[in-house]
Amino acid sequence: AQKITQTQPGMFVQEKEAVTLDCTYDTSDPSYGLFWYKQPSSGEMIFLIYQGSYDQQNATEGRYSLNFQKARKSANLVISASQLGDSAMYFCAMREFYGNNRLAFGKGNQVVVIP
């Protein structure tokens, strides 16, 4: 069964606008972590932000914030004030406490920022 679901088609976003990328997950583990990675066309996966299942507050890292809704099992990434360099694939991933350090990845969202 798919653990991470990212279903949005490719997105175009105007420079300086905010964009929200959807991620839903499926787990029965009470303790887990959620991650977002960015993959530009060069290929490297770049870690962006982390949210723990027991964290009381939504995670923020600079222009990135995570809208964590535990009851709905969603962990949406919000990128504020988009820049041209934000054009990339974005992957949501989950690590479960009993998952032996393994990450389950979604299939990704393509974002293109236009000037």
Added chain:
Amino acid sequence: DVKVTQSSRYLVKRTGEKVFLECVQDMDHENMFWYRQDPGLGLRLIYFSYDVKMKEKGDIPEGYSVSREKKERFSLILESASTNQTSMYLCASSSTGELAKNIQYFGAGTRLSVL
């Protein structure tokens, strides 16, 4: 900064060749991972290692083997390369630290073409 280095960015091999993909990390991480990434399929885990000489199969280990003789180095081996192993290969490492956080840091990837 964490550095995960993959020995080649691009590699072209012939069917039947033995192929070695090397990965080195400089952060003394216990865990290392090999993924392959294909369009529409996302990242799939091939093998991972949580200690020197220790390895565990991921989701798609068939046709691959690995070697971890030193903590900083994790090698992926294609014993007899086939065209269906043409893909992007990504190496990652993580520490065994705070439970369920253990961020995975990735290398730049190796684009392998098997002709």
